[in-house]
Amino acid sequence: MTDAKPAKRAPVRRRRPRSYWALRIGIGLLVFYVAVALLSFVWTPYDALTPGVGDGYDAPSWAFPLGTDRLGADMLSRLMVGARYDLGIAFTAVAIALTIGTIIGVLAGYHGGALDTAVMRGVEIFQAFPGLLFAMLVVQAVGAGIVNVILVLSFVGIPDYLRLARAEIRAKKDWQYAEAARLTGNLPWRVAFRHLLPNSVGPLLAFTSINAAFAALVTASLGFLGLGLGPNVPEWGNMIARGQDGVMTGEWWVSFFPGLAILGLTGGLYLMGDALADLTDPRRRR
Amino acid sequence: MLDQPLLQVRGLKKTFPIDGGRRLVAVDGVDLEIKAGETLALVGESGSGKSTVARCIVRLVEPTGGDVVIGGDSILGLQPSRLVGVYRRIQMVFQDPNASLNPRMSVRQVLEEPLHLHLYLLRSERDARVRELIEMVGLTPAHLDRYPHELSGGQRQRVGIARAIAVSPEIVILDEPTSSLDVSIRGQILDLLLELQERLHLAYLFITHDLQVVQHVAHRVAVMYLGGIVETGPTKELFADPRHPYTRALLSAAPVARWGVKRTRTRLSGEISSAIDPPDACRLAGRCPFARPSCSDARPPLTDIGGGRAVACPVVIERIPT
Amino acid sequence: MSDALLEIEDYSGAFVGETGELTPVLHGVSYRLKTGMMTAVVGESGSGKSLVALSILGIQPPAFERSSGRMLFRGSDLLELDERAMQGIRGAEISMVFQDARAALNPVFTVGRQLADVWQLQHGGSRRAAMTQAIEALRRVSIPEPERRALQYPHQFSGGMAQRAMIAMASLICEPSLLILDEPTTGLDVTIQSDIMELIVELSRTRGLTTCLITHDLGVVAETCQEVVVMNAGRVVETGSAEAIFTRPSDGYTQRLLSASQLVEAA
Structure with missing residues (x-):
C-alpha cells in the first residue's frame, strides 16, 4: 500500500490581483481629478484669474501651498480651475471620437465590401500624419479656442476607434450567435449594434481610457506650444510654458506642479486602460 | 394544392472563389423537397456541402445559382427587410448551442427577441x-x-430549439443539433424534437452525419457527396437496400454498438477528392469499386428508380431488374 | 503474478482552483490492461477517462493533484518514477495517440523528419536508416506514395492521413509494449474512422501490442475490443469482457449509455 500524499501546493498564481490594483489606483486618481474639477466651480482658495494675491514667485507656504506664479496668482487655485479645462477638453473629444468612430467602424466592419475598403483607405491616408502634428497644423490654421481644440482632438481620435470597432465586429460577424440573430428577424444593422457591439464593450472601454490619456497629453501639448487657448487661461500645458523662465532661476514650482498634474491624470488613465484590457480579455472570461 | 411541398430547392449551386481564379464548388445542383410535417435528413461527411445547403436555404450564404421556394414564394433576391418575414416560416437550430447563444443575453431575452420582432403582443x-x-x-x-x-450543453440546445419555434415556423432546419452533445443527452434532444414535430406539425430538414440519428428521426433521406445528392429515398428502404456505391460504403462503415454484429463493408479507395474546379464526371469515379471508364465522361444525373427513390449511378441502375 | 501489463489501483485526485480550493475529479479509479489485449475505457465528457490516461504518461494538467493511488507497469509504480525515468518509459514502453493528430505534429517539420527523429532517438543509427524506417512505417499504415508524403508538412495531410502518421509514429517507430489511443477517430468521417480502427486492430494484433482505447463511442468498441471499462463522473462503474458489457450490462449507467447508443432497433 502506498500512503496517500496530502495535496500540498500554493494556490496557482494568477495575474488578476495585479490588474485589480492597477484598476483601483487608476479609478482612484480619476475620481480625485474629477472631484477637484467640480470643486473648482464652487470653491478655490483664491480667485484663479486674479494676479497679485501674492508678491509673485512666492515659494510654497501655508498661505500658498503650491506657491504663486510670476504675477502672484495662486498656483493651487489655478491648477484646480485647470482641471476643468484639461479634463473637459480631453473627455469631450474622446466621447465624440468614440461615438463617431464606433458607428462608422461597426458599419464598415459589418457591411464589408466597397464601403469598408473606402473607409479603410481614408483612415490609412489620414493616419499617415502623426496625430499631434496634425492637431498643431489645424489649430494653427483655424485658430485657437476651446471648441476648435475639441473638434481637432476628436477628429484625430476617430480613426483609432473606427479601426478597433471594425476589427471587433469583423472578428465576431460570422459567429453563430450573429447568424442566429439574423434568423431571429433582426435586420443587419440591429445585429451589428444590438448583438455584436455589446460584446465588444470591454476592448473599446479599455482603449478609450488609454486614448483619453493621449488626448489629455495633446491638450496640454497644444497649450504648451501656445496653440490652444488664450495665454491667460489656466490650462496646465499653458501654465508649464509660462513657468519655464522660473525653472531657470530656481522657481521650480511654477512648472513642476502643472507637470505633476498632467502626469497623474495620464498615468491614472493608462493604468486603468491597461487593467481593463487585461480584465476584459476574452481569453480570460469564464 | 394540398400536396404542394412546403420547401422546394431547385438546382441550388454555391461556389466560393479562391485564389488563383479557381473556384471551390461546395454545392453543385441540389434539388430537395419537403412537405409539411415531414423530416428529410440530409446526410454526408465533411466536405459534402450539406451545411452549405442549409445556410443557402436561409440565405446566411448567398447561393450562386438555383432557387429556393418556401410555400410557393421564391426567397432568393428578397431584400433583407422582406427576408425577415420569411424567417417567420423557416427557422434554424445551430450545431453548437454554446456559440449560437449571445453570452450577454439571458434565456428570457433570447426568447423575447423573436416575439418582439415578429409579433405585436401585449x-x-x-x-x-x-x-x-x-x-x-x-x-x-x-x-x-x-x-x-x-x-449545461443539453439545456442550451433546448433554449436554441425554443428560440427556433418561438414564432411558430412551418419548417425548422436542424444543423447537426446533437453532434456537440454527449450520447446520453443526444437521445433526449432527439425525443424532444420528435415530440415538438408531432405537436406543432413541423417540417424538419435534418442535417447530420450520424446515421443512427437519421434512422431514428427521418422519413426520407438524401445522401450528399462532394456537393451533389447521390441517392434519395424513404429512410427504411434506403437503409435496408442502399444502391449507390457511396451510400453503401457510408452505411457499411458505421459501427454498431451491439455485440456480434458483422458488417460487410463496401470499400472506397483513398480519400474524398478535391472540390476545387471539379471535372464534369461522377465525383466518386476515382474511389469507386464499381467504376468503369464511362463514369469519367459526365456527371450522372439523379434518376428515378421507383418507390420514391432516386440514384445518381448508371452502373447500379442498369442492374436493377424492371 | 497477474497477466496485466498495467494495473491502476485506487487512483484519486482533484483539480486545484485559482484560490487553492480542491474539486475532486477522480474517485478511486482502478482498472487493468491485460497483456496483448485491447481494452476500451468508455465514458462521456467529464468522466475522467482521458485524465487517467494522461496520468499514465505523467502528462496530466498541472492543476491536477493526486491524492492516492498506484499505477503498476510491469510491477513498478509509474507514479513513483522521477522525470528522467519517465522519459525512458514514454515512447519506448508506452506511447499515445491523441484525438487531433494535426495538432500533435509539429507544423514546421516534415512528417518524415518527425518520424525519423523519433526513430533515431529511440533506436540510434544513421539519419538515412531512420528516414528509411519512417517511410516504411508510413507505407505500413497505408499512406499512398510514402516517399513523397514523408517530405510533406502536417498541414498538407488530411485529418485521417495525419492520424495514420501518428499511429505509425506511436506503434511502429516507438515500438512500445503499451499503446494508448485517446479518441483516435473522433472528428473523422465514418468511412475514414472505420479504416483507422481496422488499422489499429490489425497493427496491435500482428505486433502483440497491449492497447487501451479511450472513447465515448460504444459502436467503435463492440467490434474492436475484448475488455471494457466504463467510467462515469470520475468513477469506474463497471468492468468486464466486451461481450458481457454489451449483452448483460449490470450497472445502471452502463445500461443507459448502451441504450442511448442504440437508437435503432436491432435488425
Whole structure:
C-alpha cells in the first residue's frame, strides 16, 4: 500500500490581483481629478484669474501651498480651475471620437465590401500624419479656442476607434450567435449594434481610457506650444510654458506642479486602460 | 394544392472563389423537397456541402445559382427587410448551442427577441408565450433568468430549439443539433424534437452525419457527396437496400454498438477528392469499386428508380431488374 | 503474478482552483490492461477517462493533484518514477495517440523528419536508416506514395492521413509494449474512422501490442475490443469482457449509455 500524499501546493498564481490594483489606483486618481474639477466651480482658495494675491514667485507656504506664479496668482487655485479645462477638453473629444468612430467602424466592419475598403483607405491616408502634428497644423490654421481644440482632438481620435470597432465586429460577424440573430428577424444593422457591439464593450472601454490619456497629453501639448487657448487661461500645458523662465532661476514650482498634474491624470488613465484590457480579455472570461 | 411541398430547392449551386481564379464548388445542383410535417435528413461527411445547403436555404450564404421556394414564394433576391418575414416560416437550430447563444443575453431575452420582432403582443401575452416556450422544451420558468454559461450543453440546445419555434415556423432546419452533445443527452434532444414535430406539425430538414440519428428521426433521406445528392429515398428502404456505391460504403462503415454484429463493408479507395474546379464526371469515379471508364465522361444525373427513390449511378441502375 | 501489463489501483485526485480550493475529479479509479489485449475505457465528457490516461504518461494538467493511488507497469509504480525515468518509459514502453493528430505534429517539420527523429532517438543509427524506417512505417499504415508524403508538412495531410502518421509514429517507430489511443477517430468521417480502427486492430494484433482505447463511442468498441471499462463522473462503474458489457450490462449507467447508443432497433 502506498500512503496517500496530502495535496500540498500554493494556490496557482494568477495575474488578476495585479490588474485589480492597477484598476483601483487608476479609478482612484480619476475620481480625485474629477472631484477637484467640480470643486473648482464652487470653491478655490483664491480667485484663479486674479494676479497679485501674492508678491509673485512666492515659494510654497501655508498661505500658498503650491506657491504663486510670476504675477502672484495662486498656483493651487489655478491648477484646480485647470482641471476643468484639461479634463473637459480631453473627455469631450474622446466621447465624440468614440461615438463617431464606433458607428462608422461597426458599419464598415459589418457591411464589408466597397464601403469598408473606402473607409479603410481614408483612415490609412489620414493616419499617415502623426496625430499631434496634425492637431498643431489645424489649430494653427483655424485658430485657437476651446471648441476648435475639441473638434481637432476628436477628429484625430476617430480613426483609432473606427479601426478597433471594425476589427471587433469583423472578428465576431460570422459567429453563430450573429447568424442566429439574423434568423431571429433582426435586420443587419440591429445585429451589428444590438448583438455584436455589446460584446465588444470591454476592448473599446479599455482603449478609450488609454486614448483619453493621449488626448489629455495633446491638450496640454497644444497649450504648451501656445496653440490652444488664450495665454491667460489656466490650462496646465499653458501654465508649464509660462513657468519655464522660473525653472531657470530656481522657481521650480511654477512648472513642476502643472507637470505633476498632467502626469497623474495620464498615468491614472493608462493604468486603468491597461487593467481593463487585461480584465476584459476574452481569453480570460469564464 | 394540398400536396404542394412546403420547401422546394431547385438546382441550388454555391461556389466560393479562391485564389488563383479557381473556384471551390461546395454545392453543385441540389434539388430537395419537403412537405409539411415531414423530416428529410440530409446526410454526408465533411466536405459534402450539406451545411452549405442549409445556410443557402436561409440565405446566411448567398447561393450562386438555383432557387429556393418556401410555400410557393421564391426567397432568393428578397431584400433583407422582406427576408425577415420569411424567417417567420423557416427557422434554424445551430450545431453548437454554446456559440449560437449571445453570452450577454439571458434565456428570457433570447426568447423575447423573436416575439418582439415578429409579433405585436401585449407584455402579459409575451410573458405567457415565453413561459409556454420554455416549458415546451422541457425546462422550467426558473431557467428564464439564467445566462447561457449557467446552463449545461443539453439545456442550451433546448433554449436554441425554443428560440427556433418561438414564432411558430412551418419548417425548422436542424444543423447537426446533437453532434456537440454527449450520447446520453443526444437521445433526449432527439425525443424532444420528435415530440415538438408531432405537436406543432413541423417540417424538419435534418442535417447530420450520424446515421443512427437519421434512422431514428427521418422519413426520407438524401445522401450528399462532394456537393451533389447521390441517392434519395424513404429512410427504411434506403437503409435496408442502399444502391449507390457511396451510400453503401457510408452505411457499411458505421459501427454498431451491439455485440456480434458483422458488417460487410463496401470499400472506397483513398480519400474524398478535391472540390476545387471539379471535372464534369461522377465525383466518386476515382474511389469507386464499381467504376468503369464511362463514369469519367459526365456527371450522372439523379434518376428515378421507383418507390420514391432516386440514384445518381448508371452502373447500379442498369442492374436493377424492371 | 497477474497477466496485466498495467494495473491502476485506487487512483484519486482533484483539480486545484485559482484560490487553492480542491474539486475532486477522480474517485478511486482502478482498472487493468491485460497483456496483448485491447481494452476500451468508455465514458462521456467529464468522466475522467482521458485524465487517467494522461496520468499514465505523467502528462496530466498541472492543476491536477493526486491524492492516492498506484499505477503498476510491469510491477513498478509509474507514479513513483522521477522525470528522467519517465522519459525512458514514454515512447519506448508506452506511447499515445491523441484525438487531433494535426495538432500533435509539429507544423514546421516534415512528417518524415518527425518520424525519423523519433526513430533515431529511440533506436540510434544513421539519419538515412531512420528516414528509411519512417517511410516504411508510413507505407505500413497505408499512406499512398510514402516517399513523397514523408517530405510533406502536417498541414498538407488530411485529418485521417495525419492520424495514420501518428499511429505509425506511436506503434511502429516507438515500438512500445503499451499503446494508448485517446479518441483516435473522433472528428473523422465514418468511412475514414472505420479504416483507422481496422488499422489499429490489425497493427496491435500482428505486433502483440497491449492497447487501451479511450472513447465515448460504444459502436467503435463492440467490434474492436475484448475488455471494457466504463467510467462515469470520475468513477469506474463497471468492468468486464466486451461481450458481457454489451449483452448483460449490470450497472445502471452502463445500461443507459448502451441504450442511448442504440437508437435503432436491432435488425
